[in-house]
Amino acid sequence: MVETLAQGADGAAFLEAAAALLGPKGFITDPETVAPWLTDWRGRFTGRALALAAPANTGEVAALVRLCAAHHIPIVPQGGNSGMSGGATPDESGHAIILSLRRMNAIRAVDTATRSATCEAGVILQVLHEAAAARGLRFPLSLGGKGSATVGGLISTNAGGTQVLRHGSMRALVLGLEAVLPDGQVFDQLVPLKKDNRGFDLKQVLIGSEGTMGIVTAATLKLEPAIAAREVLWAGTEDLFKARELLLLAQRLTGPALEGFEVMPQHSLDAVRAYLPGARAPLEQDHAWHVLIELVADADGAERLPDLAQRLLEEAFETGLIADATMAPNETQAEAFWTLRETISPAERAIGPAMQHDISVPVEKMPAFVEEAVPLFETQWPGTQAICFGHLGDGNIHFHVIAPPGADRASWEAGDGKAISRQVHDMVTAWGGSISAEHGIGQLKRDELDRLGDPAALAILRAVKHALDPLGLMNPGKLV
Template sequence: MVETLAPRAETAPFLEAAAALLGAKGFTTDPDAISPWLTDWRQRFTGRALGMASPATTDEVAGLVRLCAAHNVPIVPQGGNSGMSGGATPDETGHAVVLSLRRMNAIRSVDTATRSATCEAGVILQVLHEAAEAKGLRFPLSLGGKGSATVGGLISTNAGGTQVLRHGSMRALVLGLEAVMPDGTVFNQLVPLKKDNRGFDLKQLLIGSEGTLGVVTAATLKLEPAVAAREVLWAGTQSLPQARELLLLAERLAGQALEGFEVMPQHSLDAVRDYLPGARQPLAEDHAWHVLIEMVADADGAERLPDLAQRVLEEAFEAGLIEDATMAANETQAEAFWNLRESIAPAERALGPAVQHDISVPVEKMPAFVEEAVPQFEAQWPGTRAVGFGHLGDGNIHFHVIAPQGVDRASWEAGDGKAISRQVHDMVTAWGGSISAEHGIGQLKRDELARLGDPVALSILRHVKQALDPQGLMNPGKLI
């Protein structure tokens, strides 16, 4: 059990009012109930909390936010607690309330005519996928944590995933938004309009703000027709520049059918094979780089898809871009291919201490960045292993530097690990990239954003924060 602070005397009126507002199911100060939600998913941050609120409706969220504003109590919104940057973890003071949105898990509607779904913030991504599929539609965003990640968390961090190449991140998929603002008022723009020029696009201001400007309570999301056919390909290539050329060829031939394009070095695949019982390498031989390609079609294009996939491979072989390749024979094999890709992060973690970076550079520069960064870091930090993998189509690199064998985790992460991360961020910034591609800033990268961010952009962020949250109660210590 995580130790909790005894409530301050001046907080007693707030605690009584919160309990009266939300009831026994909606508010607790029980340390055993709160404890599991005080540590982030990566176990880098552990905080304390005054209590945990679990409202069931938007009105209850609004009432709680007004109550917090009246008593000057900070709020830390939380969804599935599966974030990668500590953005949903309270600090160690114990002054904040964790605001869990998990009880707000209703899918209000799935509209086949408009191809949209309106759902509450606590809806789990996998549940949304299943609801859309039941209506012959799909929500085109997926990631490894789909069984725990919630809609509200995905919106608040502007999550990406494996289908950004075709469909974009959450910013592109949110048609409408409902949120409770820091003063307890409700911003309601759930009804989407194709054209709306009434000033700023306020929902976009809230998307990616990590709970620092308001609490997302519901959203209207874009759906796509269900996939009628898909082809999943696995190819081996000699270099990342060749993989980039393969991407360009696939984009030219497949167009909108190309939905996923992932790259991983042999080291990452070896780690997964050691980590997953029974995991098999799709190709007979090792290759410097492996490429996972997914192509999909709706009912109109399903019949032509196998020939299209075959053409991509044939032209890639003729151009000398790949050494070997295979196509998944069925859905079971296709899922097995994707499971290899989605297991890289936990497999790398199982190797021992590492610093992991979610970064991006301009798409066309990603191969050159990885080819320069890997030997540079391994040479400068003897005994380490640098590994880059990820979404080649959108320039998102998951760049891990694995510690030498036998080091003490805590001391290495606090010393060399921290210095390595700082150098990675310096290099990314010099290449015109971003220190956070899809996982958010949270508290993990807050200081680095302040150090490396554009001063004008940071000034605007701070002015917006001050204007909307003058008391500084919304997720303090995160992002800015």
């Protein structure tokens, strides 16, 4: 249910003023129109809202934020609503507005000389990819939700993806930032400087803050030369320790050409083949672990790339790191390999209820962590299956614990599932890792962060939050 009328004269005054500020396209109270944006992408959280606000520019965002501050109206910023932690969903009080940035979708500039793009927060990631490609460049961050994820959402959650190994997460790709602060001031540092020692790097306070410190309205992003050639390899190996050695070999032999290095167990490949019509295994035999490797080159290195890929496979065979391997013969097959990887999550969900954990440990510890964690959880929770896959190169593990066959989703998730997640987070923390590697904290992991986070780090987060947002109106109930 959408609550469309604030209580009391002051609430009515806010609704009237906001409608006058943004107009009928920018301030919506119609329940049917607002309803789809009240539930998160996973369907785990549903809230209520006074209205959906959709400003057309930064000036309107700033004016709306000042209006909300004057009337003490909480704000829940929302990009593509494709987050995994409920960070863009309002609570059930109905007191907040959803602030959508989807109308602010202009790419202001693509500069080939500086290899940068300046775009508004509502720009869809795939649209940015296409705009960069039209100028012979690329934005080197990609993920499965590129058709709905927005630039603002990616920045607010410090999103990663499959290319973090080479290019880093959004923190490394944001050159400049524009945002509206909780008091309505506009923070404008869109113009990037190579050297700037005027105190803190303030844009980093906003990157990854999930809308709790301010609202990202635009950014200047780092671009790279377009890919002129790529080689996509698929290999089978007997354990993650050998996969780790293969990663080190690839880094030594191929250097900056190595862009992606993903691992998955045979179970995940089988799940994808059962789920995806026409999906075929790249290798003839089953293997305990499968490795997907992508090497890329710009025009200067394109000619040497096939030999580089061949040399990598030859040395991997000679040293016993892999049992079998293949190289995609064309782009169609290369995309088919990546489709197998990107379909793991929906394929695993189709099997039944599961507790899905987006975690990281130090890169060098990932094989040992998986070797210890999988049998531990399957033994302590009989009937479950523990599945690990993900970005071996950056230590980000997707750790799924699938419920026993026939388990009722709601009761299992609320009982054993909740206990399993708590235990996973305890183990990750003990190993020096993070309970959230790339999907944010949101409301899903807020209590766990409070329970397990470093007290000094949490104190700093809360102090900064209070200093910037003393009224607590920016995305309340999320992160801190």
